[in-house]
Amino acid sequence: MRRTKEQTAETREALLDAAEIVFDRRGVARATLEEIAREAGMTRGALYWHFGNKQELYAAMLERVRLPLAEGESALQSLADPFAALEDFAARVFRRVDGCTQTRRVYTIAFLRREHLPAESGLDEVEREMRNVGRRDFVAAFRRAQELDELRPDVTPELAATALQCHLVGIFYIGMQETETFRLYEDGVAMVRCFLESYRAR
Known part of the structure; x- marks a missing residue:
C-alpha cells in the first residue's frame, strides 16, 4: 500500500x-x-x-512553490521587529525565485504566461485566494508594528499590507521581463527596504 x-x-x-x-x-x-x-x-x-480541470492543476502548480514559503509567512505574526521580518521574508522569496529554476518558471507563468481568461475559468479566483492568504500575514505583521508604535500613525495595517503586496508584484513583474538588467534579489531587496522605511514611524 x-x-x-x-x-x-x-x-x-x-x-x-x-x-x-x-x-x-x-x-x-x-x-x-x-x-x-x-x-x-x-x-x-x-x-x-x-x-x-485546468483550474485545479493551475492552483496545485502555484501551491507547490508557495508551500516552502508558508512557514515564513506565518512566522511574521509574532516578531519583535516586524519590519525586519518583512524585509527578510521578501529577501527569501527573491532568493528562492533567483536560485530555483522551478520556482522561477512558475512565477514566469503566473506573471507573463497567464493570459486573460473568461471568469468561468476560475483562475482569477485561485490567484485572488492566494493573494488574500499572503495579505493576511502582512496585515498581522503591520498590526504588530502598530502595537510597537513603529508604523506611521496615518497608515493602517491593511493599507500597508496591500501596498507591500502591490510593490512586490511590480518587482516580480519587471524582474521576470528584464532579466539582463534587473537583479531580482539585490535590486528587489533594496527596493523593499526603501518601501518599508517609508512606512516606519519617525
Whole structure:
C-alpha cells in the first residue's frame, strides 16, 4: 500500500512538472489538459484522476512553490521587529525565485504566461485566494508594528499590507521581463527596504 501511495504522489508530481512545461511553452489559456498529459507520458484519464480541470492543476502548480514559503509567512505574526521580518521574508522569496529554476518558471507563468481568461475559468479566483492568504500575514505583521508604535500613525495595517503586496508584484513583474538588467534579489531587496522605511514611524 505504501508503494502505491508513493507511485500516486510521483504521478501527481510528474503531471505538475508537465503542466509547468506546457504552460510556459504555450501559455495557460492555450494549453490543454491533453497536451499536459501527453507531455507527462500519461493518458488524459490519469490526469483527470488527480485534477478535475485546468483550474485545479493551475492552483496545485502555484501551491507547490508557495508551500516552502508558508512557514515564513506565518512566522511574521509574532516578531519583535516586524519590519525586519518583512524585509527578510521578501529577501527569501527573491532568493528562492533567483536560485530555483522551478520556482522561477512558475512565477514566469503566473506573471507573463497567464493570459486573460473568461471568469468561468476560475483562475482569477485561485490567484485572488492566494493573494488574500499572503495579505493576511502582512496585515498581522503591520498590526504588530502598530502595537510597537513603529508604523506611521496615518497608515493602517491593511493599507500597508496591500501596498507591500502591490510593490512586490511590480518587482516580480519587471524582474521576470528584464532579466539582463534587473537583479531580482539585490535590486528587489533594496527596493523593499526603501518601501518599508517609508512606512516606519519617525
